Amino acid sequence: MTQRTTVRELLTEHGRTHAEEAGIHLANTPMPLYQLLTLCVLFSVRIKADIAVAAAHEVFAAGWRTPRAMAASSWQDRVDALGRAHYRRYDESTATALGEGAELIRDRYAGDLRRLREAAGEDPGRIRELLREVPRIGPVGADIFCREAQGVWPELRPAFDRRARRAAADLGLPGTSEGLARLVDAEDLPRLAAALVRAGLSSSRS
Known part of the structure; x- marks a missing residue:
C-alpha cells in the first residue's frame, strides 16, 4: 500500500x-474561531471526545457562541448545560474556565481571536503561548486549536x-x-x- x-x-x-463534529463552520471570523476555542477548553480535561463534542453542542444551543454571550451567562446555567451532555467531574471547574476565558477574550481582544493572531505577529509559537493564557487551555488544547485552525490561519501549517x-x-x-x-x-x-x-x-x- x-x-x-x-x-x-x-x-x-x-x-x-x-x-465539524461540533457543528462549527470554521472560518476566519470571530464567532467560529471563538467556538473552536470553546471546544478546545472542553477537550482540555481527561474526558471522552464524544462527551466533549456533546457539551459543545449544548453550549452552542444555549446561545453562548461569542465571548460576550458566554460571559453574560450564569455559572449555574453553564454547569447545567455541561451536565446535560454528561460532562461529569469537570462540569463546575469547566463552567468557571469558560466564563473567565470569555471575559479574557472579550476584554483583551475585543471578542475577536484574530486580534490574538495579530498580537502574536502571526508567529505560530507565539500564537500557542497566547492561547495558553486562556483558562484551562494547556499544551493539548493549544495543539487542538492549531490543528484545526490551520485551515484558516496558513501560518500554522503544517x-x-x-x-x-x-x-x-x-x-x-x-x-x-x-x-x-x-x-x-x-x-x-x-x-x-x-x-x-x-x-x-x-x-x-x-
Missing part, C-alpha cells in the same frame, strides 16, 4: 475534524502534534509535519491531522 493510499483511507475513515506524528510513523507515513503535508492539499491538512490522532487512539485501544 502506498503512502497516498494510506492517507486516502485515513481521510475516508477518520477524516472529520472536531469542529500543524501535526506529537500524537499525530507518532500515529503517522506507526502507519508507515512520514513522521514529520513537513513530510505529512506533502501528501495532501493544504485544505485537507486539518482533516489529516484529526484522522491521525483518531487512528492513534483506535490503535491504543485495540
